[in-house]
Amino acid sequence: MKRIYTAAAMRLAEKQAVERGTSYEQLMENAGQAAAEDLLARLAAAKLTRPGSVFILCGKGNNGGDGLVIARALATAGLCVKILFVLGEDLSALAELNLKRLADLSTIKYLSIDEFSAELMNDSTAWIIDGVFGTGYSGDLPTSVASVMAVANQATAYRIALDVPSGLNCDSGVIAKDSFKADLCYTFGAYKPAHMMPQGKAMCGELVCLDIGIA
Numbered sequence: 001m002k003r004i005y006t007a008a009a010m011r012l013a014e015k016q017a018v019e020r021g022t023s024y025e026q027l028m029e030n031a032g033q034a035a036a037e038d039l040l041a042r043l044a045a046a047k048l049t050r051p052g053s054v055f056i057l058c059g060k061g062n063n064g065g066d067g068l069v070i071a072r073a074l075a076t077a078g079l080c081v082k083i084l085f086v087l088g089e090d091l092s093a094l095a096e097l098n099l100k101r102l103a104d105l106s107t108i109k110y111l112s113i114d115e116f117s118a119e120l121m122n123d124s125t126a127w128i129i130d131g132v133f134g135t136g137y138s139g140d141l142p143t144s145v146a147s148v149m150a151v152a153n154q155a156t157a158y159r160i161a162l163d164v165p166s167g168l169n170c171d172s173g174v175i176a177k178d179s180f181k182a183d184l185c186y187t188f189g190a191y192k193p194a195h196m197m198p199q200g201k202a203m204c205g206e207l208v209c210l211d212i213g214i215a
Contacts, residue, residue, distance in 0.1 A: 002196075003190040003209075005189070005191075006170070009190075010189065010190060013215075014027055014189075016214075017213060027212050027213060028066055030212040031212045032065075032072075033069060033073055034210040034211065034212060036077075049125050050125070051080075051123070051127040052124075053082050054074055054079050054081045054126070055082050055111075055127065055128045055129070056082070057084050057130050057132050057152070058084065058085050059134075059166075060088070060095065061091075061134065063131045064095045064132065065091075065097075065098050065131075066131055066134075066162050066163075066188075067083075068131075071083055072098070072101055072105065075108050076105070078107075080107060083108060084111045084112075085110075117151050120152070120155050121155065123157075124156045126155065127159075127160060128155065128157045128160065129160045129161075130160065130162060131162045133166040135163050135164060137167075138174070140176050140177065146167075146176075146177060146178035153181050158183050160182060161186070162186055163192070164194060164195070165180035165182045170192045171194065172193075175200075187209050188209075189212045190209065195207055
């Protein structure tokens with residue numbers, strides 16, 4: 001049976017996992033490493049084309065932190081990783097911690113929005129990982145985010161969402177204009193209600209639920 005958690009239920013499950021002895025830092029590490037391991041396994045099995053670049057779109061919070069863990073894992077595996085902080089670099093404590101862990105990885109490049117658009121359009125094999133907004137987001141996308149997502153959606157690229165595509169309401173399935181449209185969505189710990197709704201499924205593409213240690 002599929003485990004389906006609302007945003008509130010997921011927060012509670014994470015809190016209970018921490019109370020049992022793990023940490024939010026470890027849960028983030030587990031999520032990012034699990035996603036990266038699956039992507040690298042698909043690459044090794046020739047289920048995905050090796051990307052010229054992996055573009056990781058990061059928000060300020062823990063979804064962005066997940067993206068930074070993935071950046072570390074993929075860069076360590078030899079992939080070219082390019083990061084765009086869509087909402088600026090005033091990050092949450094855990095996201096900031098994982099940004100600092102990238103300091104010694106010279107293969108990682110940090111992009112402006114203009115650079116992202118130009119470089120993405122020149123790479124027909126690109127992967128784009130959406131780590132901007134997670135399960136707690138609702139409402140319209142900020143203009144700056146919507147413009148980046150519009151570019152991402154128009155590109156010839158393989159699009160990967162973390163937990164839910166940015167702009168898709170995790171609980172209600174409401175889709176904001178210019179929401180990220182994924183080919184593959186990694187959901188962490190449990191499926192979310194929107195994943196089970198026709199409109200949500202259409203935005204997520206292939207759904208993969210990854211164990212992050214909350215049960």
